[in-house]
Amino acid sequence: MVLKTVGVALACLLPVVGVGWTFYHNGPGPNPVETLLYETGVWALRLLLLTLLVRPLWQALRLLGSFVWLRRTLGLAAFFYATLHLLVYFMFDLNLDLAAGWEDLTTRPFILVGMLAYLLLVPLALTSSVRWQRRLGRAWARLHRLVYGATLLGALHFLLLVKNPLATLEPWLYLGIWVGLMGVRSRF
Amino acid sequence: MKNINPIPASWVTPESVYLSRRQWLKAMVAAGLLSSPTVRAAYTFNSQPNPAYGRGWKLTEAKHVLNYNNFYELGPKKTDPAENAHLLPLEPWSVRVEGECERPRTFTMEALLRFPIEQRIYRFRCVEGWSFVAPWDGFELRRLLQQVRPTSRAKFVVFESIYAPDRLPMQRLPLLSWPYTEGLRIDEAMHPLTLLAVGLYGRPLAGQNGAPIRLVVPWKYGFKSAKSIVRIRLVEKMPMTTWVKEAPHEYGFYANVNPDVPHPRWSQQRERPLGSWFKSRKTELFNGYGDQVAHLYRGMDLRKWF
Known part of the structure; x- marks a missing residue:
């Protein structure tokens, strides 16, 4: 179990390693911050969608054994990328300026939606351990359903920020996958 | 007529081989194993730096300006424009100038290159919040407009970029x-x-930068500076x-650089010079050209006419 977990965690780190490799070999390029914001944001979202996919996958393939370890690892990796995303934004887009952050938060809906998505993830990351799972019992499962809301808000955040939303496929793709996964979930 | 072609037909590369070579090269470029050669306009010019514009300013590295484009x-x-620049049909090129003027005419590229071309270092600020400083080679638009003699009804000037959906796949999409x-x-023009502009960093414009001829209006957001112009009305x-x-709620007709009028999705207070991690530059009203252009907008509410 530990070996599998470590393997999945390392695989989840590949995107950030890839960006690092590209920056090292080709230089950070004309707009490294744009690259980092895109990669960290989109991987947070993709990993969240993967966590939602685990249960239906287990059921469809009739796999035996627990899948909680996989969901936990993917979820924590998503939180890792979301945290990086927020830090890059705060450091390089806002120049660590809290007032500018407040202005963004209160006047720009996509920032608010993204921040809400992150805030929903925080309690999930904090209570992700087996110990917290046991301590909270049935409430744990209910609490962790917040991941559906966080993923939806993440996809909306993406859709709201693109320049040409009707001509940009990627956020619609993620929204579509989310809707599909909700549909699958409602069947059980 | 006698056949004067000295090359036997068997020497000619079949088109399929030529095309597959092209695809192969494209794949190499995509894989990052090969950098794509820069496609430039073949038109050459002589230009001398005009020290009145930006002398001594620190230039942005050319590789950034040539590989980070909205087109x-x-x-x-x-990164698409640099990769797809070969799609632009650059030769022959001409610019039709027409509308409210006494002498409408079509300028061939050769005719355009006879205008007095000089090199000027300008700041360039994109509405997206990034900027660069680069030397453009070009001539003042007013020299061209004076030749066609605008009538008193000419209040505005329209610039149209290339339309070639047969060559440019993106133009088949409603992007x-x-x-x-x-x-x-007209007073801005x-x-x-x-x-x-016909050149950048002393060389003919690269396709991705708007070859072979484009507009440069340094006190306005970059999208005003239309690329690959074919018609001026x-x-x-x-x-x-x-x-x-x-x-319409995001972009206005005037689009003057203005730190106090935010875009709905971001503040315009600061900008990130290309190649830099931080938004290290404070954006200036009219991109710092206020002493030369502010009078054009006297009495106008710049929040309303953004």
């Missing part, structure tokens, strides 16, 4: 309304800062322009 005709991603159309008020009414049509 939807060549693709929606910043934007084609052709890309921009406009200036006649302003000595307003350039028609003098008109009486304020024209509808591409980005205003696309999102």
